[in-house]
Amino acid sequence: SGVGAPVVGDLDGQYNHDSRKNILEWSLPVIDEKNKSGSLEFSIDGKPNDFFPIQ
Template sequence: MDGEYKHDSRRNILEWCLPVIDANNKTGSLEFSIAGQPNDFFPVSLSFVSKRNYCDIQVTKVTHVDDDSSIRFSSETSFVVDKYEIL
């Protein structure tokens, strides 16, 4: 197993966490055995969170196109996974 996991029996979930995903930690795996049928584990719900973009690009300034005056702005980072596999 890579990363860390916990079982939440109240919500009936197994939560697996990879705290760092970077050039040295591109992939991870978790293998477990449990009684039940394969369909007992579906649907699978996945979520991913990142505090910054993969390439760390940031908007530093926004200006009005007509007069080049500064405009107040905010930004929101979204990091979307290309694919995941269940083997």
Template sequence: NNVVISIPLSSHGSGSVVVNECDGDYHHDSRRGVLEWQLPLIDVSNKSGSMEFSAPGRPNDFYPVQVQFVSKTLYCDMRVVNVVSVDDESPVKHSLNTYLIVDKYEVI
């Protein structure tokens, strides 16, 4: 959910970005020199997307690409089975929300 792919732009060409096609939304942040591609949801029925853009620069100018996202599915099948009181180990009523949030994910 809430996938944001940040593509750096070369400093000499950040003002002349042209996006031809885009699944989802995009935002050109000329102040930071970044093209942000936003996809609200990637799941089984929506596995892929594409964005086609033109910008001056050499291939290495567009890296590293940074990716931010949130997922309700963890990489491993980890669960809280129960919660018990420290005092007498009696069951404690609880609820649980699990999310996978990345600190840093880059394509270099």
């Protein structure tokens, strides 16, 4: 059934929301010594079980 589209705030990298598969895909193009971490902030309606599994 899905929980709707996410509202994305600050992020490092890129994201794609596939509404047909109910997937929010986030990627960091470079992970190296200078770029060791990243973050994605988003909000969306739903229950905790709607967000699992995380892959």
